[in-house]
Amino acid sequence: MDGTPGQSLYPLHRTKTIHLVRHAQGIHNVAGDKDYSAYLSEELFDAHLTPLGWEQVDNLHNHVKKCGLNKRIELVIVSPLLRTMQTAVGVFGGGYTDGIEAPPLMMANAGKSDRLAISSINCPPFVAVELCREHLGVHPCDRRRSITEYRPLFPAIDFSLIDSDADILWTADVREENEEVAARGQKFLNWLWTRKENEIAVVTHSGFLYHTLSAFGSDCHPSVKSEICTHFKNCELRSVVIVDRGMVGSDSATTNYPGKVPHGLDLPSDVAAEKHPEAGSV
Numbered sequence: 224m225d226g227t228p229g230q231s232l233y234p235l236h237r238t239k240t241i242h243l244v245r246h247a248q249g250i251h252n253v254a255g256d257k258d259y260s261a262y263l264s265e266e267l268f269d270a271h272l273t274p275l276g277w278e279q280v281d282n283l284h285n286h287v288k289k290c291g292l293n294k295r296i297e298l299v300i301v302s303p304l305l306r307t308m309q310t311a312v313g314v315f316g317g318g319y320t321d322g323i324e325a326p327p328l329m330m331a332n333a334g335k336s337d338r339l340a341i342s343s344i345n346c347p348p349f350v351a352v353e354l355c356r357e358h359l360g361v362h363p364c365d366r367r368r369s370i371t372e373y374r375p376l377f378p379a380i381d382f383s384l385i386d387s388d389a390d391i392l393w394t395a396d397v398r399e400e401n402e403e404v405a406a407r408g409q410k411f412l413n414w415l416w417t418r419k420e421n422e423i424a425v426v427t428h429s430g431f432l433y434h435t436l437s438a439f440g441s442d443c444h445p446s447v448k449s450e451i452c453t454h455f456k457n458c459e460l461r462s463v464v465i466v467d468r469g470m471v472g473s474d475s476a477t478t479n480y481p482g483k484v485p486h487g488l489d490l491p492s493d494v495a496a497e498k499h500p501e502a503g504s505v
Contacts, residue, residue: 236476237467242424245455247276249306251364267364271305271334279458280313296347297420302427303351304367305334308377311426317342326378333376343379350381354411357428361398366390401434408435429455
């Protein structure tokens with residue numbers, strides 16, 4: 224039977240499930256909402272979460288535990304800025320603890336958080352990636368600190384994929400164009416596809432998500448396009464599936480089974496009829 228319009232089938236092993244999260248409320252969100260020019264303030268450099276932002280983090284942490292998502296995620300990718308790393312470790316980390324043996328995901332009070340240390344025990348790996356940063360340039364809130372400064376604050380986050388200790392991507396006088404953000408987002412998705420993990424959380428930023436996802440959904444129902452491409456609220460999570468139509472980097476199926484074991488004749492009746500037409504005249 225043919226599929227109905229709007230439906231399609233695709234091999235499971237040629238897909239990845241991606242859980243996209245925008246960071247929780249940062250101090251720049253509050254200041255910028257009151258006066259957009261505040262985004263130019265150096266006081267918002269590498270903006271950290273507000274108390275309300277941490278409340279949003281706690282709520283999402285409880286949600287991913289309740290629905291079992293925390294047990295399925297194999298990897299957490301995070302933009303290397305305070306607000307995204309605080310959100311990522313707070314949502315997908317191992318909770319708050321005083322005496323931990325493993326390196327913590329976040330040290331106590333990191334980034335003016337007024338929080339206990341967050342454990343890395345029983346958590347997926349956390350990897351910082353520059354490709355999923357926010358719009359680059361001009362706004363100090365989007366400029367990161369050196370990796371040397373971040374490592375003591377977030378000991379269990381892997382920063383090894385970041386080439387430069389200093390932030391060489393952000394410039395004071397040139398703001399990245401929307402098209403450039405979208406192109407960087409596509410490059411990020413292409414890189415994400417090369418990862419071995421099949422279920423990945425990505426904690427990033429509103430502008431990056433919006434411009435990256437706007438390239439998708441045009442072949443879908445308008446309501447689906449809207450669901451994909453609308454702006455994310457603070458600490459919102461949306462789960463999507465990436466499909467590898469070009470078979471780039473596809474792994475072999477882990478759940479498929481070849482059948483016909485042990486060997487023997489197992490032709491379907493219609494195929495057998497084609498192969499032995501004389502049988503149909505009996």
